[in-house]
Amino acid sequence: MNTRLFMYTLTFVVMFHLFAFSYVVEKSESGATLRWFIQPGDRVEYSVNLASCTDITDPNALLNAIQNSFNAWESVEESFIAFRYMGDTTLTEIGEEAPCADNPTNTCLYPDSVSLLVWLSTWPYDPTVIGLTTNWYYVDSGEIISSDIEFNMQHYTWRIINDPLTCNPQVDTDVVDVQNIVTHEIGHFIGLDHTPVEGATMYYASPPCDTEKRTLHQDDIDGVVFLYPVSNYPVIERVDPYQGSRGENTFTLDIYGKNFSSDAVAYLSPQASLEGAHQAAETRYINQGHIQALFNLTYMDTGTYTVIIEQVVNGSPQHAYLPDAFQIVSGNIPVDDTQDAGGCTCSTTPSGYSLWALKEFVISFIVLFFFSQRSKKRGRYDNKLT
Numbered sequence: 001m002n003t004r005l006f007m008y009t010l011t012f013v014v015m016f017h018l019f020a021f022s023y024v025v026e027k028s029e030s031g032a033t034l035r036w037f038i039q040p041g042d043r044v045e046y047s048v049n050l051a052s053c054t055d056i057t058d059p060n061a062l063l064n065a066i067q068n069s070f071n072a073w074e075s076v077e078e079s080f081i082a083f084r085y086m087g088d089t090t091l092t093e094i095g096e097e098a099p100c101a102d103n104p105t106n107t108c109l110y111p112d113s114v115s116l117l118v119w120l121s122t123w124p125y126d127p128t129v130i131g132l133t134t135n136w137y138y139v140d141s142g143e144i145i146s147s148d149i150e151f152n153m154q155h156y157t158w159r160i161i162n163d164p165l166t167c168n169p170q171v172d173t174d175v176v177d178v179q180n181i182v183t184h185e186i187g188h189f190i191g192l193d194h195t196p197v198e199g200a201t202m203y204y205a206s207p208p209c210d211t212e213k214r215t216l217h218q219d220d221i222d223g224v225v226f227l228y229p230v231s232n233y234p235v236i237e238r239v240d241p242y243q244g245s246r247g248e249n250t251f252t253l254d255i256y257g258k259n260f261s262s263d264a265v266a267y268l269s270p271q272a273s274l275e276g277a278h279q280a281a282e283t284r285y286i287n288q289g290h291i292q293a294l295f296n297l298t299y300m301d302t303g304t305y306t307v308i309i310e311q312v313v314n315g316s317p318q319h320a321y322l323p324d325a326f327q328i329v330s331g332n333i334p335v336d337d338t339q340d341a342g343g344c345t346c347s348t349t350p351s352g353y354s355l356w357a358l359k360e361f362v363i364s365f366i367v368l369f370f371f372s373q374r375s376k377k378r379g380r381y382d383n384k385l386t
């Protein structure tokens with residue numbers, strides 16, 4: 001048995017979402033967001049073992065399907081993510097085996113310089129998994145240093161389904177579309193995890209003959225823009241603290257992110273839009289990556305809120321959203337009916353219940369493998385057949 005296989009640690013990561021309705025980014029064990037550390041104009045390079053996909057006999061057709069998948073992500077206007085095809089390769093291994101740094105008598109798998117897409121005729125993983133992306137990253141920074149995508153040739157039949165009538169999910173129960181699956185796996189390749197949004201490319205499962213994931217859903221677009229926004233578009237990465245109590249009339253929320261400008265205005269909204277949002281009484285610009293917003297939480301309902309930043313970019317208002325980022329819990333409400341300092345039309349009806357109940361949860365299975373002094377790790381993300 002391959003020595004590295006029994007060194008895997010299977011970790012069940014349960015992610016709880018109070019209102020799970022948006023994209024999810026991959027995180028390292030330190031909480032850092034996984035992403036390629038590239039600048040606008042840079043390209044993430046990948047290679048393909050075209051001959052490994054023996055179901056598709058025309059290598060040009062296969063490459064075309066793969067490049068269409070990369071283009072789906074690259075063509076999102078508000079994101080600068082871009083890719084470069086480095087050519088066909090005969091590589092079949094996603095990394096390089098070498099003695100482990102912490103115990104040289106064992107063999108560890110290390111990332112190589114190639115981000116590889118390869119089809120495996122002998123599938124060493126769960127047979128229900130169609131594709132598996134392995135991201136190699138630094139735990140502290142979340143920087144992705146290599147990413148490899150393996151596809152299951154053993155249990156699935158791969159086709160390019162340009163005409164949906166040529167595939168019948170009742171009959172072709174093991175047939176998957178190359179472009180459909182590759183587009184999903186590229187989402188992992190750039191740092192997105194599974195979304196709870198059904199119909200999105202980053203939904204965890206695909207039915208046979210599915211081609212819906214070829215086209216990005218707005219949720220997928222929001223995800224790639226969050227990770228790789230074109231310059232000047234504001235992005236919220238986190239807020240601190242993540243909750244406040246009703247009754248706090250001068251609550252300070254620190255908002256961290258990118259590309260904030262001095263005209264930025266912060267809002268708390270019960271939904272992922274400005275409708276019904278509460279404007280901050282004051283938004284203080286600290287620097288491009290940090291603003292402070294003062295809210296009067298006195299008469300705001302308990303529950304989960306989206307944090308929103310509005311600022312003018314190239315002459316028009318642009319918005320950054322961080323869904324489900326802040327919660328208001330019940331607190332002591334003063335008896336007077338002073339108007340909210342934020343000037344919003346806040347509800348003065350005390351909410352009789354707290355929305356702490358878990359509305360929906362998502363379970364992700366991530367196989368983690370320690371390979372170098374615990375400073376770097378790899379995470380794996382799959383796509384299953386429903």
Ligand SMILES: [Zn+2]
Pocket residue numbers: 184188194203204381382383384
């Ligand atoms: Zn997946």
